[in-house]
Amino acid sequence: MSTFTEENYLKAIYKLGHRGEDWVSTNSLAEILNTKASSVTDMVKKLAEKDFVNYKPYTGVNLTAKGLEIAVGTIRKHRLWEVFLVERLDFKWDEVHEIAEELEHINSDELVLRLEKFLGYPKYDPHGDPIPDRNGKVLHHKNRVxxxxxxxxxxxxxxxxxxxxxxxxxxxxxxxxxxxxxxxxxxxxxxxxxxxxxxxxxxxxxxxxxxxxxxxxx
Amino acid sequence: MSTFTEENYLKAIYKLGHRGEDWVSTNSLAEILNTKASSVTDMVKKLAEKDFVNYKPYTGVNLTAKGLEIAVGTIRKHRLWEVFLVERLDFKWDEVHEIAEELEHINSDELVLRLEKFLGYPKYDPHGDPIPDRNGKVLHHKNRVxxxxxxxxxxxxxxxxxxxxxxxxxxxxxxxxxxxxxxxxxxxxxxxxxxxxxxxxxxxxxxxxxxxxxxxxx
DNA sequence: TTAATTTTTTAGACTTATCTAAATTTTTTA
DNA sequence: TAAAAAATTTAGATAAGTCTAAAAAATTAA
CATH class of the missing domain: 2.30.30.90 (Ferrous iron transport protein A (FeoA))
Structure with a gap:
């Protein structure tokens, strides 16, 4: 089991880690998580103890298989809820991020599967980001801007x-x-x-x- | 603003308070919240400081207008989500409580209003409990068993x-x-x-x- | 290649929500 | 109505997550 905060850290590491560097730095995490470097150091040690990340002092962190699964699972939930909010509740695509940020931490595998089915197995969220499948596979086709x-x-x-x-x-x-x-x-x-x-x-x-x-x- | 835990305390006080006694006891709260009496005492003092409850040492607590609003709002969300889970996601009525217990703490007035509209303004949840309206009005018609x-x-x-x-x-x-x-x-x-x-x-x-x-x- | 700067970590403290054990108050009962 | 029992509160600790300030390590620059 992972907490709200842990999931946010893992998601942030995933997002930074998939844009280049092998090791994600303490400072970059502090910045996108709106917290201080010292807090990140503390948290990252706890995540390493739970085997969610590999941590090398003064170098940075990256995700273990276990951490990756949680990160991708959280992103999957976030994007499915965004589809729900826009397509079923008629929110606009610029209004859904904050709410999905909360909904993504609801903990029920069955709920996610049923939500996905209810939405007709969407492949992309309202911003065009791919929705990871139930096994954590993510389509990465957006290489050009x-x-x-x-x-x-x-x-x-x-x-x-x-x-x-x-x-x-x-x-x-x-x-x-x-x-x-x-x-x-x-x-x-x-x-x-x-x-x-x-x-x-x-x-x-x-x-x-x-x-x-x-x-x-x- | 109120936290997850505070909302659960207020909900519990509401449920106990509406079944008789004017003052809800520390022990009865501890029992339904699965915690210890000493924890309840601590929490109840904090709720009193925020003007969510009235607290009389050795007597008990009851809700202020502010506390009542949060309690009823949380119950409203819980019951609307239960309708969603059963009617849209095909959960059975005995499977939804735990999930709704998490969803009820999602914080967005707009979300609740749109969810309610999406569900067609239901009056009762899948267990026959009345859904409070947006102003906190609750139908209490179930007096016989x-x-x-x-x-x-x-x-x-x-x-x-x-x-x-x-x-x-x-x-x-x-x-x-x-x-x-x-x-x-x-x-x-x-x-x-x-x-x-x-x-x-x-x-x-x-x-x-x-x-x-x-x-x-x- | 030493000095300055930047990044990261450590130390110590705070908040929220919880606990156990002990003390106090209230209620019950004999 | 005094003793026993039950309920409640206080005191002191703990864990999670955060902070500031200071120390240590790594990087950059002269």
Whole structure:
């Protein structure tokens, strides 16, 4: 069994660990968990004792198989609940993160399986993030972002890297929702902004936006 | 704001307080909360400081308006989630208590309102308990139990007083579900058991069962 | 390659919720 | 109504998770 807090630590380690480094640093964890480095050190030792993480002093942590299972399980629950909130309760995609952050810690395997079935076995959450299956398998297909595209390349928006409500609201206002077909018309070296065509209309998009939109060709 | 634990204390005080005594005793709280009297004393002082309860040493506690609101709100959430679990996720009525016990602490007014709408504004949970409305109003119509009926009186089962899975499973096996029309055929002074007729079939029912079934005439 | 800076850990303290054991108050009973 | 029993509270400890301040280790830079 793991607690609310432990699950949040494991989730954070998972998210940082899957973006590069082999060892996740104390400081980076403190930052995304909104806590202090000293608290992280304490907690990480407890997680190591429970065999949820490997911990090397002054180096960092990474997940054991046991820790990985809990982390992915928590993310799975988070994303399934987000689908429920948006598709069944009519929340908007920028309103669900906080609530799902609580719901993800509800502890019942049976509940998750039935929720998944009720929702029709969705593969992605409302932000385009893949939902891990019951065995912890995650699809990782989102390797390109809008700013990677060349001039005249066409693609479809399939996900967002940034989940801040303000970003999601921006996308909504600018017709840049998931599933939208988009074509790069021009790119500017100076500020890395680009001109894109969406539904026949041209618009300028900043680098900040372009690098946070996952796309696929086709 | 109130914590998980505080909500459970307030709920417990509400349940005990609405069954008689003006002041709920430390010991009775300890018993239903599965904790020790000394822990209850500590907690109750903290609740009094937050103005959730009135506390008189060596006498007991009762709820303030603020405490009542939290208690009823928590019960409202619990019962709405139970409806969701049974009606949408196909759980059985004897499987939902534990899960709802966790879900009831999720903190979002908007979520509760949308869940209630999604479920079609149900008035009762799967055990026949009334769901408080958004203003905290609760229908209290279940004043009679099966053992109160006289010989040849007829009634309909509308709720259960006891929620233990073993009791609910017993009722299912004996066709004593909510909505069932029932007629008392005989009553025995000796052990207070009674003979009832359900769908033309006669069956003996123990006092233990009869006093835990809420009924209404007609 | 030593000094300065940054990162990480340790030490000691706080809060919440709990416990056991002892003390106190209330209630019961003889 | 005084003694015994039961209920309640206090005192002192513990565990989880956090904090600040200081010490130690690692990294960067001159």
């Amino acid at each position: 809008l700013s990677d595209l060349k001039i005249n390349e066409e693609a479809i928006i399939v996900g967002v890297k940034e989940h801040a409500p303000s970003f999601l609201q921006y996308l909504e206002k600018h017709n840049l929702l998931l599933g939208t077909r988009i074509k790069v018309r021009n790119k500017f070296e100076f500020d890395h902004s680009l001109v894109v065509e969406v539904k026949g209309i041209e618009n300028t998009v900043s680098h900040q936006v372009a690098k946070n939109l996952y796309v696929v060709n086709e | 099966l053992s109160d009926l006289k010989i040849n009186e007829e009634a309909i089962i509308v709720g259960v007083k006891e929620h233990a899975p073993s009791f609910l499973q017993y009722l299912e096996k004996h066709n004593l579900l909510l909505g069932t029309r029932i007629k008392v055929r005989n009553k025995f002074e000796f052990d207070h058991s009674l003979v009832v007729e359900v769908k033309g079939i006669e069956n003996t029912v123990s006092h233990q069962v009869a006093k835990n079934l809420y009924v209404v005439n007609e």
